[in-house]
Amino acid sequence: MRIRFGYVSHALSLYEATPAKTMTFARYKKLDPDTQIQELERITERNLQNTLRNLHFNLANELPLYRFSSSIVPLATHDEAPWDYITPFQSLYEEIGSLVRKHGLRTSFHPNQFTLFTSDKPHVTENAVKDMEYHYAMLQAMDLHEESHINIHVGGAYGDKEKATARFHENLKQLKDPIKRQMTLENDDKTYTTTETLAICEKEQIPMMFDYHHFMANHSEDESLSELLPRFYETWSHMGVPPKIHLSSPKNEKEYRSHADYVDLEFIRPLLKELKSLDQPVDVMVEAKAKDAAVLRIIEDIAGIRGVKRRFGGEIDL
Numbered sequence: 001m002r003i004r005f006g007y008v009s010h011a012l013s014l015y016e017a018t019p020a021k022t023m024t025f026a027r028y029k030k031l032d033p034d035t036q037i038q039e040l041e042r043i044t045e046r047n048l049q050n051t052l053r054n055l056h057f058n059l060a061n062e063l064p065l066y067r068f069s070s071s072i073v074p075l076a077t078h079d080e081a082p083w084d085y086i087t088p089f090q091s092l093y094e095e096i097g098s099l100v101r102k103h104g105l106r107t108s109f110h111p112n113q114f115t116l117f118t119s120d121k122p123h124v125t126e127n128a129v130k131d132m133e134y135h136y137a138m139l140q141a142m143d144l145h146e147e148s149h150i151n152i153h154v155g156g157a158y159g160d161k162e163k164a165t166a167r168f169h170e171n172l173k174q175l176k177d178p179i180k181r182q183m184t185l186e187n188d189d190k191t192y193t194t195t196e197t198l199a200i201c202e203k204e205q206i207p208m209m210f211d212y213h214h215f216m217a218n219h220s221e222d223e224s225l226s227e228l229l230p231r232f233y234e235t236w237s238h239m240g241v242p243p244k245i246h247l248s249s250p251k252n253e254k255e256y257r258s259h260a261d262y263v264d265l266e267f268i269r270p271l272l273k274e275l276k277s278l279d280q281p282v283d284v285m286v287e288a289k290a291k292d293a294a295v296l297r298i299i300e301d302i303a304g305i306r307g308v309k310r311r312f313g314g315e316i317d318l
Contacts, residue, residue, distance in 0.1 A: 006065020062313025097142030116155030
């Protein structure tokens with residue numbers, strides 16, 4: 001079975017290549033109106049250029065997956081700092097999209113933990129919709145809006161998970177259908193288990209993003225990979241692309257939920273065993289702190305297992 005790999009947004013091997021330079025609203029307010037826009041445009045242009053640099057790193061290392069930074073555009077959704085973050089950079093967006101399509105890369109976004117649909121406060125849902133629209137607008141500018149995904153968590157339980165889940169289904173109606181079609185939902189490490197997230201995904205026909213580290217940190221005794229993974233695969237059956245998994249390992253026993261710099265092969269062996277038994281392709285986003293170095297190392301580690309074949313830089317046959 002084929003497994004393809006990628007990393008999150010910033011190849012640390014590259015010099016000053018972060019695609020997430022930002023500007024605080026406090027700093028923004030101190031600038032005169034003309035300088036405000038100039039600074040926002042300068043930072044955004046640099047972030048887009050660095051996104052291209054990171055994509056070329058992927059190509060050089062034959063890594064098929066890449067997650068765009070959600071912080072490409074500073075203050076993109078701030079109510080008191082409205083500005084056009086698409087038109088001035090249309091050629092850069094198009095260049096990014098063209099590069100992705102030409103080389104068949106798989107890309108995605110992962111908004112922060114505040115983009116959620118379980119709150120009973122209307123402004124929280126409004127902000128979540130606005131944030132999803134921001135990510136989708138960038139994908140449209142890249143012409144990747146029908147292939148890239150925007151991954152979020154279900155959200156908080158607020159003391160009553162059943163009511164919060166009901167609010168999720170109701171609040172999600174505020175999201176436009178084209179954006180919802182590009183959504184994925186991820187199980188988390190504290191609140192919504194894999195089983196609970198799967199149930200929501202199945203009801204809404206949203207693909208699930210399975211996070212193995214989160215599963216290990218947050219699962220009940222009756223949850224098993226052998227039963228959950230087929231359901232996870234099924235949520236992707238209508239998408240035309242392989243399911244996607246997030247991979248990391250604990251920093252240590254005390255900080256179990258925190259990501260280590262690299263992925264521990266022994267920690268993920270049970271997952272690899274189950275994936276091999278299913279014998280279906282899957283894509284893997286490595287979320288370790290060392291980013292590009294971590295993905296290259298775990299590929300080497302897995303390729304060293306007897307019977308595993310490395311097809312090229314970022315793809316193996318398990």
